[in-house]
Amino acid sequence: MEVTGRDEVSVNPAVSSWSCPASSGSYSMKENQEMKFMSKFRPCSEIELEILESGEMMLATPTARTRWGPIDTVMWVALCEKGGDPQAAADRISAVWGSSAFSAYVELMDRIEKWRHAGLLSREDIPF
Secondary structure, eight states: OEEESOOOEEEOOEEESOOOOGGGSSOOOOTTOEEEEEEEEEEOTTOEEEEOTTSOEEEEOSSOEEEEOHHHHHHHHHHHHTTTOHHHHHHHHHHHHTOOHHHHHHHHHHHHHHHHHTTSEEEEEEEO
């Protein structure tokens, strides 16, 4: 199976001390007021996914090809199927595996950081 495209993935951390200049006319915040962001993680351009019979996956960019284990495959697919929402993906994974949603979320976030470090995902913070 091969998929090419820009699937979106996201996580919802709370970030404090974010502000826009009042002169921008769009939005301003008082100091120390919290603003929440949704971080979207997008596969870098020209990512190709190949799922092998073993359950492993190959993620390829124009300059590199990396092999990931079956657990990584499940997490990548769940993340994409849930529209990039890692909490929803973790809930799905935990339901299938009978594990805690928290444990699945921690493992998924670890994978997201590895994929980012490998240059497979990019992150964009969007206020909400």
